[in-house]
Amino acid sequence: MPGTNPTLSERFRAYLDSVARNSPARLALAVFASFILIITFLLMLPISTVSGEVPSFIDALFTATSAVCVTGLSVQDTITYWTVFGQAAIALGISVGGLGIMTLSSVLAMVVARRIGLAQRMLAASERKFESLGDLATMLRAVIIIVAIAEGILFLVFFPRFLTMGESTLMAAWHATFMAISTFNNAGFETIQNGLGSRVTDWWMLTPIALGTAVGAIGFPVIHDIWVHRQRPDKWSLHTKLTLTTYLTLAVLSGSLITIFEWNNPATVGGLDGSATMANALLSAFNNRSTGLSALDVSAMNRSTWLLEDIFMFIGGGSGSTSGGIKVTTFAVLILAFVAEARGNRDIEAFKRKISIDTVRVAVSIALIGTITIVVAVLALMNITDYSTDQLVFESISAFGTVGLSTGICMDPNLATAPKYIFTILMFAGRTGTMTVAAALAMRQHSRLYYYPQENPAIG
Template sequence: MNPNAGWLRLSPPRIFVAGFAVIILIGSLLLMLPISNTTGKPLAFIDALFTAASATCVTGLVVKDTGTFFTTFGQVVIAALIQVGGLGFMTMATLIALVFKRRISLRERLILQEAMNQTSVEGIIGLIRKVLLYSLVIEGVCATIFAVRWSFDMPVGRAIYFGIWHAISMFNNAGFDLFGHFRSLTGYVYDPVVNFTAMFLIISGGIGFVVMSDLAEYRKRQRLTLHTKVVLSMTAALIVVGSLVIFVFEFTNPNTLGSLDWGGKLLGSLFQSVTPRTAGANTLDIASLRQATQFFIIILMFIGASPGSTGGGIKTTTFALLVGAVFSMLRGREDIVLFKYRLAQARIYKALTITLLGLLFVIGVTMILSATEDHHFLMILFETVSAFGTVGLSMGLTPDLTVVGKLVITLTMFAGRLGPLTLAYALGPKKGKELYRHPEGKMIIG
């Protein structure tokens, strides 16, 4: 009897879920080792599990300060989990297979298709090669910029280490940092080099590898796909609108933008608009933001990044479809048209399903945490959406979570990274094709 038969019978979504679970478990065991932290004692399993899940799911919520609690070994483990989690374990496995010139089977291509959120297996191996190349180049260039900038603030060796580590964290939209005491990038709110390099990494990792590939080939093809146009336009719109809203709401807040000059206000507003796209880094104190701003950031975190990227959330394309559906309904049109292309009904159903599942999941988790955690509602909702969108921004609740709260947030990060629809496919019964259709019924809506 073949011991691998059961594994091979698993559907691609189930293998995807199982693979991430195994990586988190391995990471947890490594972070539990005394060599991983500065106390020299084994880390509690629940804290190791939370940290490993946060890193693998590229979230950035932390119960232990990464820069002061973990040793270099522990930090390297976290960075490795971020890289594997951001690019996907199947992408890394494909890299190993390509290095050893091993043939990629159809089964493995189907799993890669699920991991990269593609509609077909055609060209999937070429896309994986591009993913690895783009990641290496972008992280390498930005790590160099970070290292040069931080060499003025710290020893060169440490600056290089910080540059590489934070380039990995930012590109994969993880939000982990090594500056200690949960400060993130608040010490660099005025620094254009750090701000724009970090924002470039966040946006590059968040728009998706398909979009990067499309942009790289634009000179040869002289056109962009509908997917790329929607992603770029929606990303730009969310960043611009987000910057304006944060600028207006926080302009007179003495704890955030109010104490900064015009340059700091503009940089601070822009960075805080970019980072909810599942990045998790911040240059302003999130807990000091006004409630209106915090609630607006919750909306941005729920939308998240784009398909096939290192980020989470319901995705920009899903939000674009919902907006398009609203406008079509208001104008009395039957079809949803974006950039002169009509969208199929199946796409609209999928967007509605993802959004509703996401909302129901967030509501359920928020209700549970409201019962287990003694904090005000907005802080709990903020933490929940941050975990679901794999963002990593926090109002300060994470270190105070109860054991139950840590488990709930861990599961939320896991579900957010995989996506509610993938998780539903993995946990649900095997799909079968319906052999008949029911008669059409009529009901009143609205």
């Protein structure tokens, strides 16, 4: 009724709606930081560890950040150090973090899409039309349904496998649940006795991990678009087409090149038969850009393979997904810009669509910021640790790309506190950084009343 004062709930909803419209980057940072602190508190309870001892704050914070940011890097072995309660806290962090990532990044992607390349008055008009809480609730329900279906299917595949491994029904159900959550959310945590390396020849275990990783890594916007236009692929958006094309191309390159690079390495692929080699090639096609679950010993890989995986980890997966990195669409836009420039084309085009220069500017900014962040972290780590540069680069990109592959640095019992904080910051920055930067850059666009004379400096 007119004149009625809004209730506390209505004021809170209005506040959230305002933040979602006007400060989405701030919302993302606040939500993820809050989740991390909650999971940190749960992990510091004595009931969370097998020994009953309270873990150090940095170990709990590191693990909580890795869970909520769905990374998978860990300073403790998940199945031997943490109790079922501790593992449940990690799974909760993964679930809430993964769900939040898919939802918030989808919202931020909408912000970017609505604002890039529009005039100021169009921006002002679109602000008033931005999705309300009701629209966000609809999106959230759709994401929850997709997550429930995907994780349910993974559970049904994992559960009988754990039973055949001699586990009790209850523990097999729990481990299957944990692995389903970790796999789809690209988290990289595992609850397999003796580790995933003990299942290096196990197609039953490796195949669902690879496929579940791929589905989670392409992102909710792509999944939704494919479903809505499942009978008309020609109606798919440019984002969907770019994501699928780039992601699958990188998957083929990743699986093939890593297998070739490790072919004569007896500690990895070189020691496997043909069937196991194919299974791990399939897993390598997807794990180094998102989930980080590997049956191969990463620390035993060739240095050239590390460099190759650095590239794939930095690129990451799809926008609006649980994977990290600068995102495949960012990489695709940069490649398309290069190709257009090399061919002398004025416009940057893909799938009969023109890509705006503003989009390219955001892509360049994201890639540059990611590169600078990693370089600064590596320089800091080089001055406080004795690890080789290639190890530090690998570990830093894995943390920033929220991948979770490790050369063994994070699990080193002698790892000091300072490097743990740096890796923690990298995971948080990598998870929230690219989407908040994209939104922030889009929000800052404004029209100008005057322009300076144009002059072009020499390039190259």
